Amino acid sequence: MILLNKRLIFTISEKYKLNRYPIFLNYKVIFLIVLLFFSNFDLIAQEKESFYLKKIQQFTSSNNDSLLYYSNKLKRSTDICNRIKALNFEAKAYYQMSNVNKAESILKNVLKEINDNNSDLVCLKMNHLNTLNKLFWIYKNKRSYQKAYDVAIERKKISESIENKNYYNAINNSINNNIAIIKDLMGFHEEARNILKNNYKSLPDIYNKLIEQNYFKDDIKKAGYYLTLNQTSTLNLIGESFLQSSDNYKSIYLDSASYYFKESFKIAKNFAPPHKDTETVYQLREAEVLIAKHQYKKSLELINQYSKNSKEYNTYQKINSLKAICFQNLEEKDSAVKYSRKFLNNFKKQRNNKERLIAIYNILSNYYFQTEQIDSARKYSELTISELNLFNKNKTYVNKAHYLYNYNDINKLNEKILTNKRNKNLWFLTLAVFLIVILSYLFFNYKKKIKESSLNKIEQDIINEKKDYNIDKITEDTILQGIIEFKNSKGFLDKNFTINVLAKKLGTNTSYLSYIFNQNYNQSFKQFITKLRIDYLIIILNEDTKYKNYTIKALAEEIGYTNASAFSRAFKKYMGINPSDYIKSLN
Known part of the structure; x- marks a missing residue:
């Protein structure tokens, strides 16, 4: 300088x-x-602060990190008005980052500082009104409707001390809109719409008088911008009121909602410079009206048409929720769940619009109930009821047929889930008792069989000793010769072959035959047959390549097995490898 x-x-x-x-x-x-x-x-300090204010205005809705950075710079100002303004923007940044509690804490401290200052500065009064307005939206979105209403009334009292009558009218118009919003949420729809309609009629006169007194310092464009902004927002609020108060899909209120949304869109085209998202925002409101009319397919077509710039226009959460609702009602459950989960994932970052959250929880609880995933169904049903109770707790009027969800259907589904859970628990308890009884029976039966088996083994040993003593050499040689002939004749490949068949053929009984196998081959009859069959299979696999192309089942049948699984187990036990892996090794 x-x-x-x-x-x-x-x-x-x-x-x-x-x-x-x-x-x-x-x-x-x-x-x-x-x-x-x-x-x-x-x-120099003034120029710096002026620079910070310009940057804050630049990043106010586009970059929260930059907004926080320049707000922190401006907070160091010795000018109390600039300092309070910086704190207000800091709170806005945290609010936009979904850190609502942090934003609320900052704004409460700002109010305390303003009240402690006890100054009649006009700029401080304007900041006071701005702080209260931000608190209003925080309380409204937290469903603390009484607190929001009280803040609006406090804002109204402070505005009465504004000397500029025309500016007071502009501020009062904004406050009346806030009061109408709370009245609408509390169920006083007709009263809310009357306030909004009167506000809308008064807007041109308010801004023309502000222009006449040169309030905007000959910046007519700025005056036109604020007039257009207030007109469009008021018309949209009227449309929202009609939409919220519709009690069925044939309600004439839905046509009224569509009319006011369209009127708002016509005026929004006058923004200079034009808002890029004007048409998209309007069409998504129309999509909500179509959902309320149960025209889900038509709504979905409209949503898809205006989904391209969802990130840029910050409409992706509305799109996710509306798609989920449309797909749910079109019976496309997988798509409904897909967009419900997308909504929940983003909800952690953008915690707003709890009414949509209720609808999403309800979709998921329905899906999990229908797919018999009762624990998940119960989880989302409890979340739905919890949010709904919180929503209704802050209202004196409960809209039982909200267009995004149905209050009665939610309660019915929750009761079904709880009944199903109780029945399931009872079934599990009955099954557990039954299993305990069965297992107890099997356990005692098993112990009894073990005891009997021990006695039978002692008896069998005595019999074997007698057999060993009684079988003469000639009979034993005859049976052994018969086993060799049986082996050479490949009788073991017959699927109907048993030890009984062989004993009958050799003119003896199974007990003598089992004894001879144990004494002369050091293995049981079953082990003997398994060895013969698998040894035979290995020979034919190596000698004839056609068998390599057989299925496991076909190979099993080829050597006398009727069950492929039994064959595979026997082969692996004998060879230490699965039959399929063994065949691959031959290749």
Whole structure:
């Protein structure tokens, strides 16, 4: 800034003949320059703060990190109005980042600081109104409707001290809109719409008078922008009121909602510069009306048409919820669940519109109930009821047939889930008792069989000893010769072959035959047959390549097995490898 005052420095140097001495030897000049520096210090600070304010305005809705950065810079201002303004924008940034509690805490501290200051500064009064307005929206979205209403009334009292009558009317119009919003949420729809309609009629006169008194400092475009903004928002609020108060899909209120949304869209086209998302926002409101009319397919077509710029226009959450609702009613359950989960994933970052959250929880509880995932169904049903109870707790009127969900259907589904859960628990309890009884019976039966088996083994050993003693050499040789002939004849490949068949063929009984196998082959009859069959299979697999193309079942049947699983187990036990892996190794 000193450089901007070169002419003043030149004048000083001429007056004190600085040409004769170095400047640092002239104390008068040094004093004047220091004085000049501090006189410009305030001007430098003002320019910095002006720069911060411009940046804050630039990033107010587009970049929360930058908004926080410049708000923190401006908070250091010695000007209380700029400091309060910075805190308000800081709260807005946190609110937009879904840190609602942090935003609320900042705004409450701002109110305390304003009240403690007890100043009549006009700028401080404007900031006071702005702070209360932000608190109103926080309380409204937290469903603390009484608190929101009280804040609106407090804002109204402060606005009455505004000397500029026309500006007071503009502020009062905004406050009346806030009051109408709460009345509408509390169920007083007709009263709310009357307030909004009167506000809408008064807007042109308010802004024309502000222009006449040069409030916008000849910036007619700015006046036009605010007039258009207030007209469109008021018309949309009227449309929302008609939509919320419709009690069935044939209600004439739905046509009224569509009419006011369309009127708002017509006026919104007058924004200069135009808003890019104007048409998209309007068409998504129309999609909601179509849902309320149960025209889900038509609504979905409209939503898909205006989904391209959802991230840019910040409409992706509305789109996710509306798609989920449409798919649910079109019986496309997988798509309904897909978009419900997308909504929930994003809800962690953007915690707004709890009415849509109720609808999403309800979709998921329905899906899990129908797919018999009762624990998940119960979880989402409880979340639905919890949100619904919280919503209704803050209302004196309950809309039992909301267009996004049906209150009675939710309660019926919850009762079904609870009944199903109780029945399931009872069934599990009955099954558990039954299993305990069965297992107890099996356990005692098993112990009895073990005891009997031990006795039978002792008896069998005695019999075997007797057999060993009684079988003569000639009979044993005859049976052994018969086994060799049986082996050579490949009788073991017959699927109907048993030890009984062989015993009958050899003219003996199964007990003698089992004894001879144990004594002469050191293995049981079953092990003997398994070895013969698998050894035979290995030979034919190596000698004839056609068998390599057989299925496991076909190979099993080829060597006398009727069950492929039994064959595979026997083969692996004998060879240490699965039959399919063994065949691959041959290749």
